[in-house]
Amino acid sequence: MFKKILVANRGEIALRVIRACQELGVKTVAVYSEADASAPHVREADEAVLVGPPPSSQSYLVGERLIEVAKRVGAEAIHPGYGFLSERAWFARAVRDAGLVFIGPPAEAIEAMGSKTAARQLAIAAGVPVVPGNTEGVRDADEAIAIAETYGFPVLLKAAAGGGGKGMRIVRARDDLSAALDSARREAKNAFGDDAVYLEKYIEGPRHVEIQVLADMHGNVVHLGERECSVQRRHQKMIEEAPSVAVTPELRARMGATAVAAARAAGYVNAGTCEFLLDRDGQYYFLEMNTRIQVEHPVTELVMGLDLVQWQIRVAAGEALPFAQKDFTPRGWAIECRITSEDPANGFLPSTGRIEYLHLPSGPGVRWDGGIEAGSDVGLHYDPMLAKLIVHAPTRALAIARMRRALLELTIDGVETSRAFHLRVMDDAEFQAGDISIQWLEQRIERLTAPTSEATVLQLAAVAAALVAHEERTAGRASSAPSTPGLSEASGSTGSGLTWAAVARREGLRGS
Ligand code: ADP
Numbered sequence: 001m002f003k004k005i006l007v008a009n010r011g012e013i014a015l016r017v018i019r020a021c022q023e024l025g026v027k028t029v030a031v032y033s034e035a036d037a038s039a040p041h042v043r044e045a046d047e048a049v050l051v052g053p054p055p056s057s058q059s060y061l062v063g064e065r066l067i068e069v070a071k072r073v074g075a076e077a078i079h080p081g082y083g084f085l086s087e088r089a090w091f092a093r094a095v096r097d098a099g100l101v102f103i104g105p106p107a108e109a110i111e112a113m114g115s116k117t118a119a120r121q122l123a124i125a126a127g128v129p130v131v132p133g134n135t136e137g138v139r140d141a142d143e144a145i146a147i148a149e150t151y152g153f154p155v156l157l158k159a160a161a162g163g164g165g166k167g168m169r170i171v172r173a174r175d176d177l178s179a180a181l182d183s184a185r186r187e188a189k190n191a192f193g194d195d196a197v198y199l200e201k202y203i204e205g206p207r208h209v210e211i212q213v214l215a216d217m218h219g220n221v222v223h224l225g226e227r228e229c230s231v232q233r234r235h236q237k238m239i240e241e242a243p244s245v246a247v248t249p250e251l252r253a254r255m256g257a258t259a260v261a262a263a264r265a266a267g268y269v270n271a272g273t274c275e276f277l278l279d280r281d282g283q284y285y286f287l288e289m290n291t292r293i294q295v296e297h298p299v300t301e302l303v304m305g306l307d308l309v310q311w312q313i314r315v316a317a318g319e320a321l322p323f324a325q326k327d328f329t330p331r332g333w334a335i336e337c338r339i340t341s342e343d344p345a346n347g348f349l350p351s352t353g354r355i356e357y358l359h360l361p362s363g364p365g366v367r368w369d370g371g372i373e374a375g376s377d378v379g380l381h382y383d384p385m386l387a388k389l390i391v392h393a394p395t396r397a398l399a400i401a402r403m404r405r406a407l408l409e410l411t412i413d414g415v416e417t418s419r420a421f422h423l424r425v426m427d428d429a430e431f432q433a434g435d436i437s438i439q440w441l442e443q444r445i446e447r448l449t450a451p452t453s454e455a456t457v458l459q460l461a462a463v464a465a466a467l468v469a470h471e472e473r474t475a476g477r478a479s480s481a482p483s484t485p486g487l488s489e490a491s492g493s494t495g496s497g498l499t500w501a502a503v504a505r506r507e508g509l510r511g512s
Contacts, residue, residue, distance in 0.1 A: 001317050002026050002077045005103070006070040007045065009081030010060060011371030012387055013293070014041035017079045020309035029073050031066060033059035035381055040373055047073060054381045060084045063091040067098045077101035077316060079309075083383065086292040087163075089114055103316040105270045105291045112266045113289040117160040117198050123286045126265035128258050131203060131277065131285040137196030141178035144199055148177060151201045157181060159188035160196035165235030167191060170202055205437040206277040208232065209244050209284065211259035212300045214311055215268050220321045223256035224304045225330050227273075227296055230436045231425065233348065238418070238441065239337050239425060240296035242303045243330045245396065245434030246278055255284055256325075262289060271297070271312050277438075295338070295388065298369060302334035302392040333399040334392045337407065337422040339370075340384040344421035344449040350384050351416035353377075361409035365392045365402050378415050386417065396434065400426050424448045 004027040007017045014030060018041060021028045030045035035054035042048040049069045052059030060066075063085050070078055078095050080086035086104065093107035104110070113119045120135045132151050137160050138144040148155045148171070157180055159167025167188035169180040181197060189195040212224040228244030229237040247255070259274035266289065273294050275287040297308045315321070342348040358374045370387030372378070378386065391406055393399040404426040407419055425431050425448060430440070441448065 002075075002101070002313070004029060004046075004073070004075045005313070006031065006066065006073070006075040006078045007041070007081070008060070008066050008078050009084055009086075010036055010039065010041060010382065012369050012385070013081035013083075013295075013371075015044060015371055016369055017081060017309055018044050020307060020313060023307075024310055024313060026313065029070070029075050031060070031069060033381075035377075035379060039376070040371060049073065054379070056084065056382065063088070063094055067094055067100065070095075070100055071098060075100070077103050077313075079103040079313070080292065082292050082295060087114065087290070101316050103270070103312055105266075105268050105272060109266045109268045109272075110291045113272075113291050115160050115196075116158060116162055116288055117196070119288050120286075122265055123262055126261050128262050128265075128286045129284065131200045131287065133200030134198050137198050138181070141181050144181050145174060145177050147199050148174070151199075154202040154204075156200045156202040157184040157197050158200060159184065159192060159194070160198055161188065161192035161194040163192075167197060168235060203277050203279055203285070205439060206279045207244065207246055207436070208237070208275065208287075208438050209247060209255070209278045210273050210275040210294075211255050212294075212297070212308070213259050213263045213268070213272050213274065214308070214315070214321060215263055215270060215272070216315045216321045217269055217318060218320045220323075221260045221263050221268070222321060222323055222325050222328065223259050224300050224306075224308075224328055225252055226255060227299055228436075229296060230438050231431075231441050232438050233441055233445070235438075237296065237338070239335065239422065240299055241333065241335045241396070241399070242299035243333070244278075246282075249329075251282065251284075258284075258286070262286060270315050271308050295385070296336055298367060298388065298390045299334035299336050302367070302390065303330040303332055304328055305331065332392055332394045333396040334390060335396075335399045335403050336388050336390045337403060338385050338418065339387045339389055339410075339412070339422075340418045341378045341386055341415045342384050342418055343416035344418055345451055346416070348418070348449075349416075350380060352379055353415045355412060356414035357411060358413075359409070359411040361389065361406035363406075363409075365399075366406045367391070372412075386412075386415075389422075397432070400432060421449055 005021055006029040007014050018028045028045040030042050030048040031051045032042045032048055033052055033054050051065055078100055085091040087110055089107045089110040092102040092110055095102040112122055117135050120130050123130050134147050154170055154172040157169040167184050169184045171177050171180045184197045185195040188197055208229045209226050211226055215221040226244050226247050227240050227242045229240045231239035262274050271293055273290045276284045278284045301308055341351045343351050355372055355374055355376045360368050367390040372386045389406055391399055391402040393402045407423050410419055
């Protein structure tokens with residue numbers, strides 16, 4: 001096992017990796033930007049090194065500097081987390097060339113899966129079903145129209161180098177294709193420095209179901225079942241769960257075998273994820289392979305009972321996987337909500353400020369993977385995801401009830417967050433029935449984000465109650481004088497047997 005690992009990331013995933021290392025008895029080195037000098041990951045690591053100013057292009061993304069730091073402090077390996085340098089083949093190669101271990105797949109596997117078109121070609125060669133479409137960037141609008149007409153509209157334009165939903169355009173009619181191609185190309189060029197765009201059939205109403213795989217250096221590859229990530233906004237996941245209501249043990253075995261075949265074809269080692277679309281007829285299509293640990297990995301950990309980040313490290317250190325495929329059957333149900341600093345009532349506008357107060361949920365089956373604490377400043381330099389709230393329970397219905405309870409316990413004051421939105425989803429009858437697809441959220445976004453008039457009234461009432469309570473507390477401290485009878489009633493009971501605090505909690509208003 002390694003003695004010391006450099007963690008080339010920040011926020012919740014840096015802490016997640018540090019925790020895994022602590023349990024393995026491995027020392028950790030954090031890196032941080034000037035904006036993160038007092039961040040929790042810096043404090044929790046055994047050592048920490050400042051690597052640059054706040055913009056990630058001058059700090060967390062400067063691979064050469066991180067490698068130099070790793071060598072200087074005597075770290076033997078680098079864990080890249082997700083995002084940042086995690087899927088840059090050149091970085092994996094540079095780490096290896098520097099005589100260090102990259103905790104992730106070989107650079108060649110990242111490359112093979114790095115471009116969507118290359119990954120499609122590899123998948124087709126391995127007999128993996130892909131979404132109908134072409135496998136190379138289109139030359140021009142005429143070619144795109146010709147291809148689109150062979151598959152039929154609607155089609156989806158996708159950036160070959162894509163990620164994070166960038167460079168994607170749905171095109172429903174022939175006449176719209178040329179303009180959509182231009183704008184997809186422009187967006188792709190800006191985001192990835194590569195304007196190659198190809199075309200896929202647009203599948204209506206599918207689910208996003210992905211398979212976790214784990215491979216060692218000795219030829220063992222297992223899959224760890226599926227995660228359902230259909231609750232998406234702008235092609236970005238918001239809520240994930242494991243298992244999926246749409247996946248039977250038989251389908252799990254088939255999709256799992258497909259993911260293992262794709263991983264083998266890429267010469268894959270370490271943890272990776274094959275993403276699929278699952279249509280209403282039970283057909284599934286490979287989308288891409290993410291060659292890193294994913295944000296939503298904890299739901300798999302909870303239902304499969306293993307620590308994926310520790311296994312990433314152990315596999316990178318050369319350990320052989322001691323499992324057989326038959327060891328993995330999902331136990332119970334896990335759900336994850338991404339807690340972001342975005343305001344659902346305002347079109348998910350990013351919110352910035354200082355976390356003034358933070359109360360974390362706890363109790364049975366609740367896990368908080370966060371990167372914030374009271375006093376943390378939330379700016380615009382980094383991803384708005386502050387933390388992940390994850391629950392595990394025996395059934396899906398109980399997991400939803402548990403998530404609801406945990407969200408009600410959570411208080412984050414100082415920035416707007418996605419908390420109230422998640423509460424709405426947990427209360428939604430269609431979500432509770434598991435009747436979701438990747439379009440589900442977008443089609444209901446108004447209902448799931450707009451405050452109801454009743455909620456507004458109750459919110460005002462809750463604010464008034466909080467003010468009164470505060471006044472009473474300060475008055476009590478100053479003079480021990482009894483409070484105004486009328487007002488103390490406001491801070492206590494609603495007259496219907498509920499306290500105002502309980503009403504505020506029930507409406508998901510506390511601290512949101
Ligand atoms: P990115 O790498 O940019 O995230 P993906 O290929 O993973 O792009 O797709 C992101 C999301 O877009 C998927 O989870 C799914 O919701 C949607 N999507 C992708 N391809 C298709 C398709 N062919 N038909 C319908 N929806 C799609």
